[in-house]
Amino acid sequence: MPHDQSLAAERRNKTLLSVLLGIVCLIWCLPVVAVVINSFKRNTYVKTETFALPNEQSWAGLDNFIKGMTFGNYPFKSSVTYSVIITILSVALILIFCSMAAWYIARVNSLACKVVYYLCVFSMVVPFQMVMFTLSKTADTLKLNTPWTIPIVYLGFGAGLAIFMFVGFVKSIPLEIEEAAAIDGCGPLRTFFSVVLPMLKPTLISVGILEIMWVWNDYLLPVLVLDINKYRTIPIHIQYLKGSYGTVDLGATMALILLSIIPVIIFYLACQKHIIKGVAAGAVKG
Amino acid sequence: MAHVSLRHIKKVYPFAEHERKGLFGRKKNQEKEAGHRTAHLQVTDEGVLAVPDFNLEIDDREFIVLVGPSGCGKSTTLRMVAGLEEISGGELYIDDKLMNDVAPKDRDIAMVFQSYALYPHMTVRENLAFPLKLRKMPQDQIDAKVMEAAQTLGITEYLDRKPKALSGGQRQRVAIGRAIVREPKVLLMDEPLSNLDAKLRNQMRAEIIKLRQRIDSTFIYVTHDQTEAMTLGDRIVIMKDGVVQQVGTPQEVFDHPANLFVAGFIGVPQMNFFDAQLERVGDEYVVHVGDATVRPSAKKQERLLAHNVGSQPITLGIRPEHITLTMDKDAMLTGTVDVSELMGSSVHLHITSLGQDIIAIVQTMDVDGDHRGGFALGEKVGFSFAGNMVHLFAKDEDGSNLEF
Secondary structure, three states, X not given: OHHHHHHHHHHHHHHHHHHHHHHHHHHHHHHHHHHHHHOOEOHHHHHHOOOOOOOOOOEOOOHHHHXXXXXXXXXXXXXXXXXXXXXXXXXXXXXXXXXXXXXXXXHOOOHHHHHHHHHHHHHHHOOHHHHHXXXXXXXXXXXXXXXXXXXXXXHHHHHHHHHHHHHHHXXXXXXXXXXXXXXXXXXXXXXXXXXXXXXXXXXXXXXXXXXXXXXXXXXXXXXXXXXXXXXXXXXXXXXXXEOHHHOEOHHHHHHHHHHHHHHHHHHHHHHHHXXXXXXXXXXEOO | OOOEXXXXXXXXXXXXXXXXXXXXXXXXXXXHHHHHHHHHOEEOOOEEEEEEEEEEEEOOXXXXXXXXXXXXXXXXXXXXXXXXXXXXXXXXXXXXXXXXOOOHHHOOEEEEOOOOOOOOOOOHHHHHHHHHXXXXXXXXXXXXXXXXXXXXXXXXXXXXXXXXXXXXHHHHHHHHHHHHOOOOOEEXXXXXOOXXXXXXXXXXXXXXXXXXXXXXXXXXXXXXXXXXXXXXXXXXXXXXXXEEEEEEOHHHHHHOOOEHHHHHHOOOOOOEEEEEEEEEEOOEEEEEEOOEEEOOOHHHHHHHHHOOOOOEEEEEXXXXXXXXXXXXXXXXXXXXXXXXXXXXXXXXXXXXXXXXXXXXXXXXXXXXXXXXXXXXXXXXXXXXXXXXXXEEEEOOOOOEEOOO
């Protein structure tokens, strides 16, 4: 039967696709797996048996973690603190300001809004390396070179993607809901915080995860802008895990990389159930 | 409980502002109406004239229905009353207070939207309580009012659910509940039943009639469904291309339509129209349709005489339910059956007569046994209508009723 044949072919294609994508997934996970297994191996075995599981000889226990955290004369605790401060402040600024700006851009159809929107989109295609030297000079001049002020630079760089994502979502929110709020007694601010912002939750979380991963892992901007003798973030701290003559303690590096990705993974796992479309389902006919 | 007065209300959409806009500018165009706007509405130097000159006095506790086809300006007018659309000209008064520049939240109005517009992140209880919270009402009073509204609409068991867990009918009840909970002076409804299926729509229509008796608000209701208009309204405002065609009670607009548009719009199936000739002989009028002659009723004769109407070609209108099938030679006109639709208690007959399609509603009880199940296609039938049931319209641009 031709129908049965086409069904069988479809099933075969699906199986093939699943296998192929499974292999791609495994390749994708390989670096993470390497980081995890190597962070428990002695330094000498990291280079020679990179993808082998730790055995009795190579097992280092928590030595790499302790070594990494106590290496040099800069406390790892401070790096973590600065990374946390910079990440939280930057992401909070990006989420609050960009969601408000996006709401205005999506709802007010003026030339100025269009120009701002396209500037934001354009900023996404400008590579950081193109502006980094002028930026670090400007940041120094404006005193944006501390962990408490560098989030303003991150706000500028993160705004493009955030506004692009928020505008897309705000446009899908029915205008009637905001009109109902206006009739119920909300002014624009109240409408935003009581009605629009809660509906933006899935996008807030998506943008939040993307921006957290970017700021938390960012190396170049803090290294250029911050005074690295005073302020080091985790990526900068990891970069300093090298001894004299350029030798790198790979075991300790892997251990600190593992430590640094744990918070992001926890945040992702905690929030993934919110990253769903359809929070607006039920508000209007559908 | 408010007197609403719309005096020379005008809405112009400037050319540069055609696109959909939001809260900040309050210049949102109804997308569904936009297509029709340029096709039929007047274009002036200022822009597109959506509503040229709207005048209406709405009494305290009155139920007014704005009805008309898509793009006729009914929603725009309602949105101007709500404050969601800027008023380009004229004055809007609610209880003698000029409202043109008053923010929507300060007009003491509530609105039910076609799309429900419930807050998706709030439960039904929070949705109902939201307008009260914004008015800083004490929590115990909020609870009492929410419960009262929920009981009125039969949604007490859904109070802790989110809107997405409700059916269309339940969501619309919540939307109505949110509107009535703060006892607004004016309750605006923008096609609230359009998204519901036919059965639920009938049910909700009855609910709105009951609700209306329980609360003291003045209702302004927008619909394109003439059945809703006829069943709900104390008075109906029929609009076309932004212009009011007729204002009157349902019975008035049904019995005495002001022009051809109203005659065709009100009534299902719609009124039949024939090209005819009105002849005045002294103080007497007769109408010639094909080979038949109809003598309008004495009242109609009086009205025609009062307006000194002369002999002229006219459009004669007769409602499908006022056509009587007569099988014998007494029939005024004859025709052939094209379609016979058995509706249960009646049959809708589509007949070709005098070169045009007409519809007649025949009660199954009134026809002989052979025809109870309908009529055969191509069957010849004769029919008549009484002189007191005909409507006479001028052949002018508006097709105005000659009796008016």
